[in-house]
Amino acid sequence: MNEHDKDIAGNLETVRRAIASAADLAGRKADEVTLVAVSKTFGADAARDAISAGQRVFGENRVQEAQGKWPDLKSEFADVELHLIGPLQSNKTREAVELFDVIETVDREKIAKTLAKEIARHVDEGGKAPRLLVQVNTGAEPQKAGVLPEETKDFVARCQSEHGLTIDGLMCIPPFDEPPGPHFALIAKMCGELGLPVISMGMSGDYEQAVMLGATHVRVGSAIFGARSKPA
Numbered sequence: 001m002n003e004h005d006k007d008i009a010g011n012l013e014t015v016r017r018a019i020a021s022a023a024d025l026a027g028r029k030a031d032e033v034t035l036v037a038v039s040k041t042f043g044a045d046a047a048r049d050a051i052s053a054g055q056r057v058f059g060e061n062r063v064q065e066a067q068g069k070w071p072d073l074k075s076e077f078a079d080v081e082l083h084l085i086g087p088l089q090s091n092k093t094r095e096a097v098e099l100f101d102v103i104e105t106v107d108r109e110k111i112a113k114t115l116a117k118e119i120a121r122h123v124d125e126g127g128k129a130p131r132l133l134v135q136v137n138t139g140a141e142p143q144k145a146g147v148l149p150e151e152t153k154d155f156v157a158r159c160q161s162e163h164g165l166t167i168d169g170l171m172c173i174p175p176f177d178e179p180p181g182p183h184f185a186l187i188a189k190m191c192g193e194l195g196l197p198v199i200s201m202g203m204s205g206d207y208e209q210a211v212m213l214g215a216t217h218v219r220v221g222s223a224i225f226g227a228r229s230k231p232a
């Protein structure tokens, strides 16, 4: 084991403990929260170190990068679960459906339609349909992907009624320069109202707060793998 291994295993342990204490403070059980280890920009060696430390759920934000890293690891470790947490382009939908177990970033009609087609095809070929979350642009930021909060209810309904997609929950990335709490509280409330079980929110800087506000999935990258040298 090199220095690098130790860091990832140690960091994972630290994050898991912090999740457990935040859950405990909120009167929740630690196992209600899934840690999604965000391995974007890090290589397969780092992912493998995390797998060795018992981590099984991972997030990547680019389809192409994930294709270079995960197919081999997924065939070696059948219980690895891979989440797409970055924007999905229609021309990458087929690849995304084939590789990812969860797509967290359904955010527009065109993608919903293409996903429906590609999922049907994948299932026909004996594959498993990925679980789907809708990304909500809680801060209504023009440069950010996601459905606006006031459009979310209708969008989720249309995914289901028009495209036959099952939406399991919502995810959000709060604005950089605002306290995340109100954004977390908003999607948690919306999930409650829509009867959606999955709430994906919280990153390295704020995952404990997200757990206190009801996150079922936290997406943690740099607190596990270290600072990213390349832009994500």
Ligand SMILES: *Cc1c(COP(=O)(O)O)cnc(C)c1O
Pocket (backbone or CB within 6 Å): 038, 040, 061, 085, 086, 173, 202, 203, 204, 205, 219, 220, 221, 222, 223, 232
């Ligand atoms: C990169 C990324 C994360 C993880 O960010 P950290 O601050 O490194 O924990 C979480 N969610 C999304 C959507 C990301 O792109």
